[in-house]
């Protein structure tokens with residue numbers, strides 16, 4: 001039966017495929033396809049891992065002291081029994097043989113199915129056996145680690161959508177459905193086999209959504225109970241434009257969305273022709289369209305999209321998911337240098353690490369110890385609390401600046417004292433490099449305006465910095481007191497709130513007045529519905545995901561800033577700016 005689930009639209013486009021349900025805790029399990037001639041060896045790999053766990057459990061049983069509690073012995077029996085469970089073993093074989101999933105993926109897929117059956121059991125004792133099944137599977141997964149079949153993580157050739165039939169089992173795209181994915185998990189899927197994503201939680205500007213957007217594949221977040229309603233292998237349509245997930249679509253709906261999908265592809269091809277067109281408005285204003293990236297490799301997408309620089313390199317992605325082993329100076333220098341080289345002489349703005357809030361370093365550290373993480377030790381506060389770590393990063397950035405144009409951007413500053421400490425540490429990093437005789441280059445210094453207090457003290461900021469970059473994602477979060485990662489308040493997250501517009505407008509105006517550079521690097525910059533308003537407010541530099549550059553350029557080419565300035569005045573003066581916006585938003 002067809003049904004739909006409504007969430008938040010975060011990454012454009014339509015994806016049609018079969019659902020792969022992944023529990024958040026198992027996202028770092030490898031997902032790749034094996035070749036048909038590897039089926040037997042993959043099943044053997046799984047058998048060996050399972051036998052190793054059986055041995056381990058039997059050894060534990062044998063070595064058990066005589067006075068060990070009876071429950072413990074019984075528990076090991078249960079685990080051994082579950083390892084032989086026909087539903088588990090035959091199900092896993094099915095995923096390997098029929099779908100060519102690697103062993104780990106096959107095991108977790110089957111586990112999701114069985115876990116659901118346990119959840120539906122009436123008997124509480126039996127329901128609790130789910131945890132045992134999960135523990136057993138974790139042991140097998142652990143044994144599989146390091147024995148991965150060395151195959152390329154090749155994408156299966158997807159069939160053209162018009163040929164899709166609901167009965168197909170092979171050669172169809174897959175879409176990932178999970179309760180939650182951390183930004184680091186999401187990043188893992190950059191080169192993945194998935195054609196789209198759905199998560200139960202998350203807001204439109206949560207970092208998970210931001211990474212999904214940078215992957216440039218359709219995604220819906222905040223879809224509440226999607227991971228419970230969708231079953232493994234269900235047919236799913238993800239409408240990333242409308243924020244809707246359609247489960248088990250009828251052939252008519254499928255055909256309709258297949259058509260929309262092809263229209264989207266045609267639109268992209270058309271936009272691609274603008275790649276080399278300079279971003280100049282009808283009245284001759286030159287607009288800078290630059291890219292937000294997470295990894296040095298993203299510079300390829302930035303260049304392909306025709307971005308004229310990187311306006312935000314979110315360096316924290318180098319720090320995440322490393323179980324506390326933070327990257328050293330050389331590793332960071334290498335990453336920043338690759339980004340600089342990748343941009344072929346165009347400027348690269350490296351933001352110092354911004355972890356905390358919804359960007360935990362790793363899952364283990366994402367605890368509830370900080371009651372209000374968005375207001376806690378995040379971004380520059382975290383850096384200033386660990387000067388040795390911060391100095392390491394600063395030295396790496398300064399060294400990379402010897403190879404091209406680098407701007408150093410500092411997130412979440414609010415206090416004059418923070419600014420002065422940061423500048424002193426940058427100077428200290430230079431002196432340390434001087435003492436070591438290591439080459440480094442000049443950097444332009446920038447501050448992010450992300451906290452209302454900062455927006456209200458722009459003049460103080462401009463005494464210290466060469467340029468400002470407005471982080472509207474956080475500026476909106478902190479102005480409206482709305483957690484950007486919480487889908488339950490996502491409807492209140494409003495870039496057009498008069499207070500938000502006032503802070504953005506005044507920041508731009510003061511920078512323009514003082515002849516200092518200013519850009520917007522939050523999601524607002526890549527929203528084509530906001531381009532004209534920002535142009536009208538005097539903005540000339542927009543930093544966004546590479547996938548958004550061409551659509552924004554199209555808006556720029558159709559705009560006349562002189563006319564837009566008059567209209568923007570009215571929007572700014574209105575109590576309900578949304579009513580004055582064109583309906584394209």
Ligand code: PEP
Nearest residue numbers: 471472473474521522523
């Ligand atoms: C912002 O807050 O707008 C921003 C660009 O930084 P981030 O999204 O990484 O917090």
Ligand code: MG
Nearest residue numbers: 450471473474
């Ligand atoms: Mg921010």
